[in-house]
Amino acid sequence: MARQVLRGVDLEVAPGELVCLTGRSGAGKTTLLHIVSGLERADEGEVLLDGQALNRMGESGRAQLRARTIGIVFQAFNLLEHLTVGENVMLPAAFLRGWVENARDRAGEVLDKVGLGDRFEALPGVLSGGERQRIALARALFAVPALLICDEVTANLDLETAREMVALIDGLRRDENIAVLAATHDEALVRLADRQLRLEDGKLR
Ligand SMILES: Nc1ncnc2c1ncn2[C@@H]1O[C@H](COP(=O)(O)OP(=O)(O)OP(=O)(O)O)[C@@H](O)[C@H]1O
Ligand SMILES: [Mg+2]
Structure with missing residues (x-):
């Protein structure tokens, strides 16, 4: 039988709000972020993005809405190594009519926003971990998202970065x-948050 990870989670993030999601490893933080962003479907319940029910849309509708409204920064960056920095950042344009x-x-x-405007033509392979992380953030910002989802974005960085x-x-x-909805163990980020939600036994506390 499938394992139940989340039970009755209810969560809202307002414009300009920073909500931090904490909880021990395996608690379901990444799972919840995937559901909110429409990368995974919940068995029950509803996800509203800008008032639209994400979970009732088909695959391509979800991809479109996600590209227009959500920026996601994965912990592992997910940069494509054979594309330049600039091309990686432009990837979302493929889903966005009129952006080409x-x-x-x-x-x-x-790229200027994250301080890496001069690395447009570089390949990701030559960048440091912190630079790769910022490139991933730049890509998440490409489409002017209403919601930025971050999964452990500081976990692989030194203190300063x-x-x-x-x-x-x-x-x-x-x-x-x-x-901003951020899964994190980073105290510095949690301190700045408007709210901290702790995921425990599949519930938010
Ligand atoms: N595709 C999957 N199939 C089966 N089980 C999964 C799948 N994805 C996640 N899980 C399980 O669901 C639980 C929650 O995983 P999740 O990645 O959401 O945790 P997390 O809170 O993000 O942990 P971490 O802090 O280590 O990143 C874990 O027990 C994990 O093994
Ligand atoms: Mg995780």
Whole structure:
């Protein structure tokens, strides 16, 4: 029988709000983030994105809505190694009608935001871990997301670089009113949060 990971989770994130999701390893944080972003389907319940029911859409509808409204930063970065930094950042354009023409400009803009505007033509392989993490953030910002989802974005970074990442994320929700949902063990990020939700026995506490 399938294992039940989440039970009766209810959660709302408002524009500009930073909500941190904590809980021990295996508690279901990544699972919950995948459900919120429509990468995985919940067996029951509803996910509303900008008022639209994500869970009632088909695969391509979900992909479209996700590309338009959510930016996701995975813990493992998920950069494509054979593409340049700029091309990696432009990847979401494939799902976004009307973005193709100015995709290069937009990629440059978001790379500037994370302080890596000069690495457009570099291959990810030559970048440091912190730089790769920022490229992943730039890609998540490409489509001007209403919601930014971060999964352990500082876990692989040294203290100094982690602090920069935290400041960057906090700045984004303050200056651009982006809602942020972040699974994290990082005390510095949790301290800045409007709310901390702890996942335990499949429930939020
Ligand atoms: N595709 C899957 N099939 C079966 N079990 C899974 C699957 N994905 C996750 N699980 C299980 O669900 C539980 C929750 O996993 P999840 O990755 O959400 O935890 P987490 O809180 O993100 O942990 P961590 O802090 O280590 O990242 C774990 O017991 C995991 O083994
Ligand atoms: Mg996880």
